[in-house]
Amino acid sequence: MSEVKVREGNAGAPALVMPERPIYLDYQATTPVDPLVLEEMLPYLTRDFGNPASRSHVYGWSAEQAVERARQQVADAISADPREIVWTSGATEATNLALKGSAHFYSGRGRHIVTLRTEHKATLDTCRQLEREGFEVTYVEVGENGLVSPESFAAALRPDTILASVLFVNNEIGVIQPLEEIGQLLRERKILFHVDAVQALGKIPVDVEALQADLMSLSGHKIYGPKGIGVLYVRRKPRVRVEAQIHGGGHERGMRSGTLPTHQIVGMGAASELAVRSMESDACRIRQLRDRLLHGIMGQLEEVYVNGDLECRVPHNLNLSFAFVEGESLIMALKGIAVSSGSACTSASLEPSYVLRALGKPDELAHSSIRFGIGRYTTEEEIDTTVALVVSRVAKLRELSPLWEMHLEGIDLASVQWAAH
Amino acid sequence: MAYSEKVIDHYENPRNVGSFSKAEAGVGTGMVGAPACGDVMRLQIKVNGQGIIEDARFKTYGCGSAIASSSLVTEWVKGKTLDEALSIRNSQIAEELELPPVKIHCSVLAEDAIKAAVQDYLAHREDGSSAPSDGQ
Numbered sequence: 001m002s003e004v005k006v007r008e009g010n011a012g013a014p015a016l017v018m019p020e021r022p023i024y025l026d027y028q029a030t031t032p033v034d035p036l037v038l039e040e041m042l043p044y045l046t047r048d049f050g051n052p053a054s055r056s057h058v059y060g061w062s063a064e065q066a067v068e069r070a071r072q073q074v075a076d077a078i079s080a081d082p083r084e085i086v087w088t089s090g091a092t093e094a095t096n097l098a099l100k101g102s103a104h105f106y107s108g109r110g111r112h113i114v115t116l117r118t119e120h121k122a123t124l125d126t127c128r129q130l131e132r133e134g135f136e137v138t139y140v141e142v143g144e145n146g147l148v149s150p151e152s153f154a155a156a157l158r159p160d161t162i163l164a165s166v167l168f169v170n171n172e173i174g175v176i177q178p179l180e181e182i183g184q185l186l187r188e189r190k191i192l193f194h195v196d197a198v199q200a201l202g203k204i205p206v207d208v209e210a211l212q213a214d215l216m217s218l219s220g221h222k223i224y225g226p227k228g229i230g231v232l233y234v235r236r237k238p239r240v241r242v243e244a245q246i247h248g249g250g251h252e253r254g255m256r257s258g259t260l261p262t263h264q265i266v267g268m269g270a271a272s273e274l275a276v277r278s279m280e281s282d283a284c285r286i287r288q289l290r291d292r293l294l295h296g297i298m299g300q301l302e303e304v305y306v307n308g309d310l311e312c313r314v315p316h317n318l319n320l321s322f323a324f325v326e327g328e329s330l331i332m333a334l335k336g337i338a339v340s341s342g343s344a345c346t347s348a349s350l351e352p353s354y355v356l357r358a359l360g361k362p363d364e365l366a367h368s369s370i371r372f373g374i375g376r377y378t379t380e381e382e383i384d385t386t387v388a389l390v391v392s393r394v395a396k397l398r399e400l401s402p403l404w405e406m407h408l409e410g411i412d413l414a415s416v417q418w419a420a421h
Numbered sequence: 422m423a424y425s426e427k428v429i430d431h432y433e434n435p436r437n438v439g440s441f442s443k444a445e446a447g448v449g450t451g452m453v454g455a456p457a458c459g460d461v462m463r464l465q466i467k468v469n470g471q472g473i474i475e476d477a478r479f480k481t482y483g484c485g486s487a488i489a490s491s492s493l494v495t496e497w498v499k500g501k502t503l504d505e506a507l508s509i510r511n512s513q514i515a516e517e518l519e520l521p522p523v524k525i526h527c528s529v530l531a532e533d534a535i536k537a538a539v540q541d542y543l544a545h546r547e548d549g550s551s552a553p554s555d556g557q
Contacts, residue, residue, distance in 0.1 A: 329484050
């Protein structure tokens with residue numbers, strides 16, 4: 001697969017030529033660093049390499065200045081105050097700090113936490129850990145469109161609820177949760193509100209005041225910034241406290257110790273500013289590409305289903321299930337494009353996506369789902385190539401599929417007595 | 422998932438894809454697996470008057486190794502007697518295709534498909550619904 005050919009250059013020096021790579025349509029997994037962002041980061045790896053915590057010389061001062069400028073950039077992107085921004089190694093750490101840190105600090109008030117069944121694993125696994133520590137967690141169900149209703153969310157709240165955590169934009173299906181209503185509910189009841197806005201920043205407006213968020217996780221590498229940097233927003237008014245999870249030096253006002261990675265921070269700051277600046281033009285272009293992809297596939301293939309609400313959704317994500325073809329063979333057939341699948345086919349288990357299951361999808365449809373993630377560098381030509389590939393490969397797999405044949409014969413597959421094995 | 426070249430070859434160029442009419446004389450159909458488990462194999466054999474499997478067809482809903490296992494089996498059963506076909510073991514299929522350990526169940530399913538197809542053929546012959554004209 002990754003065979004590298006050596007080509008003789010004009011000057012006689014061999015040049016490395018990578019074999020043609022698949023079309024990248026996995027922008028919800030990660031994004032490349034924008035060249036403008038990279039350019040800002042580079043000086044902080046070499047010339048301005050100082051430790052921002054060094055107070056006694058210019059190396060430290062210039063690094064500190066860069067860190068504070070980036071803090072302002074991130075704060076501006078979410079309508080926060082720079083003193084509310086805490087640097088972390090990524091959004092997973094930010095979410096761990098938000099949930100564990102606040103649950104530990106406020107455990108005297110109550111031990112109940114509310115979240116959604118379709119949260120990111122960073123939230124779900126952290127909640128599992130808190131359950132092991134004696135907290136109680138309610139996982140609120142979502143509708144078949146992936147959205148939670150504020151009513152069912154309100155019904156899960158109890159007098160001893162201290163914290164709630166909701167994913168603004170779902171990473172698998174791109175749906176936008178009604179956070180303003182939820183934020184209002186929580187503020188009225190004085191329950192802390194953590195928002196995972198990792199997939200929202202740069203795609204839709206993110207405003208901590210409008211959402212009434214108390215804590216918010218952000219990530220650098222989902223917004224064309226570097227990996228290994230994230231942010232936890234911690235509200236100052238009314239003041240929210242979190243117990244540190246990492247100790248040693250008292251950086252970030254004691255909430256997160258460790259030498260600050262100046263270049264990563266500069267990258268996250270620049271990427272945040274760029275994300276907000278290019279949000280509207282990106283979204284407009286990406287929506288056109290998404291529609292082209294959706295109509296191209298749906299116009300030529302039957303029995304294709306959109307997972308998650310199509311209206312209340314960022315256009316950057318299109319999650320489709322292809323009935324009567326199996327997930328792993330679908331991924332094999334689509335090796336010309338880099339996408340994610342709802343099927344955990346790389347592992348021994350046949351565990352389909354828990355997000356699609358929470359939407360009430362049958363296992364077969366969860367297995368045969370593909371997440372197309374469209375981004376800043378996706379071209380119309382790439383979308384057209386993808387449509388043609390998907391249509392021809394799915395048709396080929398269906399010709400191979402006895403289930404497709406039965407479907408065409410009008411047999412209801414649910415009525416068939418399948419042999420167990 | 423690192424597949425062998427043989428699996429990829431069968432996956433990309435599957436042999437004997439298709440169906441026989443179930444009403445046709447001498448046809449046995451075996452369908453095994455379940456959609457919820459991620460694999461359904463349908464193997465059909467066509468048996469001639471001498472009790473020899475003269476042709477085979479398959480359709481499979483499943484992963485690359487499930488498709489490859491069933492494609493391989495259609496090649497192997499052709500020209501064999503029913504007893505010879507029934508003696509094909511999943512371990513032979515797994516060995517031929519160099520299946521990774523997590524995909525051994527695909528070869529088991531292919532062996533089951535042969536048994537189911539032969540049983541179906543024999544059941545039809547007994548009740549005479551589509552008996553082969555073997556003159557006995």
